[in-house]
Amino acid sequence: MRRDDIVAAALAVGFESLTVAAVADRLGTRRSTLYGYVADRDELATAAIEHVFASRAWPDTAAGWRRHLAEVIDLIWRTCDEHPGLADEISSLRIAPPTLVAGTNRSLTVLLDAGFTPDDALLALDMAIELALGYHQRGRTDTGTRPDTAGAMRRRRNHLPGLTDTMDPRAADRLRELLRGDPHDWFQAKADLLLDAIAARLKAQPGR
Template identity: 45%
Template sequence: MGRPPVADRDAIVRAALEIGFSRLTVSAVGERLGISHSTLYRYFKSRDELAAAVVDHAVQAIEWPLPADGWRSFLTETAWAHWRLHDAHPGLAREITALRLTSPALVRRDNETGVHLLGFGFSPEAAMLVVDMLAELVVQEFLATPPDGEGASLDASQRRRRELIDPWLDLYDPRLRPVLLGAVSGSATAWFERKLALFLDGVAARQG
């Protein structure tokens, strides 16, 4: 008859990561591992609890920056670390936006970023505003990314944006039109880099 499938918490999380957030269900994980729902529920009480553990694993796998060369450099590197996290895990942005889960590792990461900003002389209010807005800036870039298995990439998202905006370009002022066209036709990372720079310029103006 053979030995029954063996599963533990780590194996379940790895299987969930392989499935991806957009297709993540308890049934899908059970089928992949060849185990029953009752076995899975010994480790995770719900799909959302499992998803939170998967996010924890993903966050811990990312290399996060240390505050070495000033707050602007630190925030720039932190933004790109968030970018790598979402780029590696399609569907994560929708999970976070839907408020379906809280990841302790992500909470700890935001707290550490805020504490580092305090060390750079930011007020508690300014630190929390920056942490919140920086994360939202990245999340918004990935919300339109197609689900796993459907060309889940920023390039696919950019193509869709171009398709949606093309019929309405004439409604924009001629001075704005080429900028918008460049934004939806060019590299998503290049446009994000420009938005991040504008955001950080605003932070610098507020900090004086």
């Protein structure tokens, strides 16, 4: 057995159902055998996350800070959309995957080179990543499981009457339209608003 086989089995099990026992069952072996390759579930999850992000190219650092940050947001959103439960795993990591660390470090350098203060660079990157992760951490069902993006949108639509009955009609009509559309379009609008706010903050810095 190779470590790559264990990672592939972990991804096949999926992050939402990931346990050492589930991966052992998938491989037809004992948990004690897996512990010869990974120390615990955290290391198993980290290895799976590392594999996921190592197979994706981190956005170009020469594209300008705004485009770069927009592409980072989109990369994380789409990756979490492909792997239900990944957003929660990233948010609760105790062991940082090297590829993810390297990517975020490059993004920080892009922001700092663009004239961001260290505080603003850290805040901007943190908010961008939290925006992408947060979408996929919502929509949990009553059983505790989380549906895919389409399932999360259906769940939100079920709450429409309660949301829109007392809402200003100008906003209520737009909300109905948005929830019936492509969820990524609404997410992208949120990302654009965040990037506009970051750009305004950068422009307001003394000396700019």
